[in-house]
Amino acid sequence: MIRYEERFSGQKETAKSSRAEEIFEAIKKEKETGVSGYYTLPDDSQAVLSEVETYMKDTSGFLAQINTIAVIGIGGSSLGTKAVHAALESRYPHAKRMVFLENPDPVSILKQFARMKRDNTLFIVVSKSGTTIETTSIFKAALQHFALDLSQAEDTKRIMVITDSNSPLDRFADAYGIRRFHIPDNVGGRFSVLSSVGVVPLRLAGYDVASVLQGAAVFGKRFFEGKENHLLHKAVYLTENREHYPVTVLFSYGDCLENFTKWFVQLWGESLGKRDAEGNHTGLTPVGHIGSVDQHSFLQLIIDGVRDKTVTFIKIDNFDKALTIPDISLKHIEKVDYVNGHTFNELIDIECDATKESLMAKDIPVTTIEAESMSEFTVGELILYFEILTSACGIGMHIDTYNQPGVELGKRILVKKFTQQ
Amino acid sequence: MIRYEERFSGQKETAKSSRAEEIFEAIKKEKETGVSGYYTLPDDSQAVLSEVETYMKDTSGFLAQINTIAVIGIGGSSLGTKAVHAALESRYPHAKRMVFLENPDPVSILKQFARMKRDNTLFIVVSKSGTTIETTSIFKAALQHFALDLSQAEDTKRIMVITDSNSPLDRFADAYGIRRFHIPDNVGGRFSVLSSVGVVPLRLAGYDVASVLQGAAVFGKRFFEGKENHLLHKAVYLTENREHYPVTVLFSYGDCLENFTKWFVQLWGESLGKRDAEGNHTGLTPVGHIGSVDQHSFLQLIIDGVRDKTVTFIKIDNFDKALTIPDISLKHIEKVDYVNGHTFNELIDIECDATKESLMAKDIPVTTIEAESMSEFTVGELILYFEILTSACGIGMHIDTYNQPGVELGKRILVKKFTQQ
Numbered sequence: 032m033i034r035y036e037e038r039f040s041g042q043k044e045t046a047k048s049s050r051a052e053e054i055f056e057a058i059k060k061e062k063e064t065g066v067s068g069y070y071t072l073p074d075d076s077q078a079v080l081s082e083v084e085t086y087m088k089d090t091s092g093f094l095a096q097i098n099t100i101a102v103i104g105i106g107g108s109s110l111g112t113k114a115v116h117a118a119l120e121s122r123y124p125h126a127k128r129m130v131f132l133e134n135p136d137p138v139s140i141l142k143q144f145a146r147m148k149r150d151n152t153l154f155i156v157v158s159k160s161g162t163t164i165e166t167t168s169i170f171k172a173a174l175q176h177f178a179l180d181l182s183q184a185e186d187t188k189r190i191m192v193i194t195d196s197n198s199p200l201d202r203f204a205d206a207y208g209i210r211r212f213h214i215p216d217n218v219g220g221r222f223s224v225l226s227s228v229g230v231v232p233l234r235l236a237g238y239d240v241a242s243v244l245q246g247a248a249v250f251g252k253r254f255f256e257g258k259e260n261h262l263l264h265k266a267v268y269l270t271e272n273r274e275h276y277p278v279t280v281l282f283s284y285g286d287c288l289e290n291f292t293k294w295f296v297q298l299w300g301e302s303l304g305k306r307d308a309e310g311n312h313t314g315l316t317p318v319g320h321i322g323s324v325d326q327h328s329f330l331q332l333i334i335d336g337v338r339d340k341t342v343t344f345i346k347i348d349n350f351d352k353a354l355t356i357p358d359i360s361l362k363h364i365e366k367v368d369y370v371n372g373h374t375f376n377e378l379i380d381i382e383c384d385a386t387k388e389s390l391m392a393k394d395i396p397v398t399t400i401e402a403e404s405m406s407e408f409t410v411g412e413l414i415l416y417f418e419i420l421t422s423a424c425g426i427g428m429h430i431d432t433y434n435q436p437g438v439e440l441g442k443r444i445l446v447k448k449f450t451q452q
Numbered sequence: 453m454i455r456y457e458e459r460f461s462g463q464k465e466t467a468k469s470s471r472a473e474e475i476f477e478a479i480k481k482e483k484e485t486g487v488s489g490y491y492t493l494p495d496d497s498q499a500v501l502s503e504v505e506t507y508m509k510d511t512s513g514f515l516a517q518i519n520t521i522a523v524i525g526i527g528g529s530s531l532g533t534k535a536v537h538a539a540l541e542s543r544y545p546h547a548k549r550m551v552f553l554e555n556p557d558p559v560s561i562l563k564q565f566a567r568m569k570r571d572n573t574l575f576i577v578v579s580k581s582g583t584t585i586e587t588t589s590i591f592k593a594a595l596q597h598f599a600l601d602l603s604q605a606e607d608t609k610r611i612m613v614i615t616d617s618n619s620p621l622d623r624f625a626d627a628y629g630i631r632r633f634h635i636p637d638n639v640g641g642r643f644s645v646l647s648s649v650g651v652v653p654l655r656l657a658g659y660d661v662a663s664v665l666q667g668a669a670v671f672g673k674r675f676f677e678g679k680e681n682h683l684l685h686k687a688v689y690l691t692e693n694r695e696h697y698p699v700t701v702l703f704s705y706g707d708c709l710e711n712f713t714k715w716f717v718q719l720w721g722e723s724l725g726k727r728d729a730e731g732n733h734t735g736l737t738p739v740g741h742i743g744s745v746d747q748h749s750f751l752q753l754i755i756d757g758v759r760d761k762t763v764t765f766i767k768i769d770n771f772d773k774a775l776t777i778p779d780i781s782l783k784h785i786e787k788v789d790y791v792n793g794h795t796f797n798e799l800i801d802i803e804c805d806a807t808k809e810s811l812m813a814k815d816i817p818v819t820t821i822e823a824e825s826m827s828e829f830t831v832g833e834l835i836l837y838f839e840i841l842t843s844a845c846g847i848g849m850h851i852d853t854y855n856q857p858g859v860e861l862g863k864r865i866l867v868k869k870f871t872q873q
Contacts, residue, residue: 202784301753
């Protein structure tokens, strides 16, 4: 479970409640009319989960030989899955290894290939459109490198596809008899982690995905019952003050959240960086940092630099492992003995508190999300919290949260450069 | 070697040349008066390198058993070393493994400890001040976990210290007969990678540090001869337009540069996020991204979001490994066959070019740094380039580039929280 301390310094809870109410109504409408399908994924994905469970029973002999789940996908097709995997990994010493093939960097691809064995690997190709150039290219390289023959059922069973219904990749899977799962049409890549995109690979690796979905479901239910209105107030604050505070910093204390912050950066940047109804450029620039390590990097800028940043801290009350700072006093560095006998858990948490207080003392707007522990349930809650916050801000900014028209030109230039060579 | 295409869209080379000249003179003065000692590190560190070589000869029997270099340090004590290591790693299949113990996250620390063996590990404790709380705490945990006895020469030889002369950690090393190297007083953490901080662990791991220093030396020489004035013009542009473009994006195409971009983020953020002579908050906010993967994340925001970003691309012409996209045509996804037969190297480079052109078409200020390959020499060049660029911007903004007063309050609050418990 998560506790939210969402009121920015100086922000009154009652202020702007009419604006918050408007956003709430608009979100309800988005959910009801299916503008985006992510709102109902915690329920809708139960069917996907059952389908995976059935598949696991039916292919138990084959899956027993698989120790590596290789996800071939980029952006929204991998970031969410990586985020959940990294957040929970330390709880699953016996999970199958997950490998992510994302960037078309030859050094990385060959390094990953070298760590995989054909007979122990399940290759999952994930692409919503079905024609993502990085993904299809890496898939072809994998076919060749691991000598996978698409005319042999013995080989095609080692491949799985996750894509939109009737996409080119879907029709490809159909043509070769490859197992596939569909992504709902109205769920965009960056909002898709709780769809088959995340559910299938994570479940196959051994994660308790049902609890992730449950955490998201519980948060969603509470939000739509009007019990998580702090989120709406935060969205009102962020959007109404966006010219003053255009940079949104997420400062997560715990290495296991590094991929989660990357997922957030995509979600926030690609959803909210838009031209509004009047054609004006608007947006909130996301920056992800990890504490306490980035206190030694970015904190000076937040405090003394231009005051254009809001900061949200994520703090984990109980880490999955315990380690005490030994009660050792070393000659000449006795000055640091004040932490002796405390745990590293205490050190990192108190560093978070101290940093937060130092920002508040300088009137920098901060909010905190405090997780009891980094459980499956908590990860689900966090995902839906940030997704709904994104939608709420998009409504507050009068933009289309779910498209990404800006990247099309680059794609066209790319094709042109190759086809004119 | 590196090629720079530094002129921002619409920027005339001749414009502001008097301002550039002023900055150039101020930098020469910083170098001559030793305001910061990093300018002369490419030469000064030759002595450190000799000292390491001597140490390696003297302890060759011991070092033959060492297969892991564990760097215990945070922020400026690790980021630069990690950056060089990651950039060059694929060239050194036989280098000793480098492990970085940075964050006081108990899960991470125990995970790293589990991968290390006492008898094969050299522990290098790096802290400029000598009292960094994360570093000393992790060092104590390592002493206990690996049962290292400071009264035994057999054990103290497994430890090394890199710190300022006469710091508490220096006196500690002295008291226990531990081998130590010094950091020049006038070289701050984030500018220290070419000092003993980076030179010692990287050389011990097996890297050709002499070539890294040489790359930096050559770039420095050319700059001070007035042959790299593009850097000054870039600094003038960035600082004079900083209200309009407060966000500096570094978009590096190649996974091996991910840690380099993190190093850049610290260098830029902590150096330039300051109150100026009049007490006004100023700064440039650094954001690091990796292509092509973050084209699927942050690019939409750059293009359609608020136009407050400049973008610098780093492109690698020749990756260290070659991999071709196989000439395989798959039913229904023939649309992507246009890249068949090309290399991944071409794909990622042309993605960089296409992205750059799409930004230029939207009048977003971009510059490019093109590296022939990611060699030792190139890494050295890149380091000094970004360090001098940072100094040039600091001069342009009338700030102290080399201090970090903003983080002191948080440190005081931390101590208070522990000592009052």
